Amino acid sequence: MKLFKIYFSPTGGTKKVADLISGQFDFETTEIDLSNSMEDFSKFTFSEKDLCIIAVPSFGGRVPMAAMSNIKKLKGNGSKIILVATYGNRAYEDVLLELKDTLTTLGFFCIAAIASVTEHSIMHQFATGRPDLQDKEELIRFSSEIKEVLKHGEVTKDLYVPGNNPYKEYKVIPLVPQVRQECEKCGLCATKCPVDAISKDNPMLVDKEKCISCMRCVAICPNKARSVNEESLLAISKKLEKACSERKMNELFL
Numbered sequence: 001m002k003l004f005k006i007y008f009s010p011t012g013g014t015k016k017v018a019d020l021i022s023g024q025f026d027f028e029t030t031e032i033d034l035s036n037s038m039e040d041f042s043k044f045t046f047s048e049k050d051l052c053i054i055a056v057p058s059f060g061g062r063v064p065m066a067a068m069s070n071i072k073k074l075k076g077n078g079s080k081i082i083l084v085a086t087y088g089n090r091a092y093e094d095v096l097l098e099l100k101d102t103l104t105t106l107g108f109f110c111i112a113a114i115a116s117v118t119e120h121s122i123m124h125q126f127a128t129g130r131p132d133l134q135d136k137e138e139l140i141r142f143s144s145e146i147k148e149v150l151k152h153g154e155v156t157k158d159l160y161v162p163g164n165n166p167y168k169e170y171k172v173i174p175l176v177p178q179v180r181q182e183c184e185k186c187g188l189c190a191t192k193c194p195v196d197a198i199s200k201d202n203p204m205l206v207d208k209e210k211c212i213s214c215m216r217c218v219a220i221c222p223n224k225a226r227s228v229n230e231e232s233l234l235a236i237s238k239k240l241e242k243a244c245s246e247r248k249m250n251e252l253f254l
């Protein structure tokens with residue numbers, strides 16, 4: 001069996017979870033990075049002999065649109081797939097259901113789903129440091145349970161995952177990072193932006209219409225020259241404090 005680790009992880013939290021889960025399986029592994037704007041995703045065709053893990057973050061309780069448009073190019077051909085939604089301790093709402101519906105239509109066979117809490121990539125005071133040790137232990141236990149099911153062939157025919165259809169309206173608060181003078185125009189952010197919203201000729205220029213507020217440019221800037229407006233951040237943090245503060249649990253659906 002071959003394993004394909006498919007992920008959209010602008011700031012690395014989702015990849016951490018995908019790495020941890022895939023690391024529990026002893027299969028030859030290929031990585032597919034859904035944030036690579038240079039990749040031709042229509043070339044990825046899987047088979048019944050394959051196992052895929054797909055991990056995406058919750059953006060307003062939905063699959064990030066930029067990830068979804070690339071996911072829709074994949075061809076399942078009966079490949080088994082484990083769905084993973086990461087979220088910053090508020091909610092993942094319709095992410096797993098949207099993944100399940102879409103991937104089933106694309107010919108994948110959804111065998112398990114995991115919701116995993118990861119540090120909030122905009123408001124780092126929520127779920128700080130997660131996945132932590134306790135999360136890691138839980139994710140390893142979840143993976144063992146999935147492995148057992150795979151070994152004994154007791155795969156659920158129609159996997160239950162929470163969520164509502166019609167899905168929530170896709171509404172992400174626009175928080176376009178600002179660029180400060182510290183920017184040395186190295187261009188790393190422009191190369192790594194999942195939606196090509198930053199000019200490669202002049203990284204000070206951002207296409208606000210294209211930006212998905214994923215925070216990758218903020219996370220990877222070697223000079224810490226990019227950040228979101230402090231006042232907006234404070235206002236959103238206050239609004240979300242109640243919903244995000246209490247520690248949420250990781251979940252496994254089999």
Ligand SMILES: Cc1cc2nc3c(=O)[nH]c(=O)nc-3n(C[C@H](O)[C@H](O)[C@H](O)COP(=O)(O)O)c2cc1C
Binds near residue numbers: 014061092213215
């Ligand atoms: C635009 C945007 C929207 C988000 N919406 C939610 C949300 O609805 N609920 C939640 O709990 N976390 C939300 N988060 C936090 C991310 O889901 C979480 O931090 C995730 O781990 C980010 O993945 P990454 O580190 O792979 O980029 C959001 C983050 C961003 C950037």
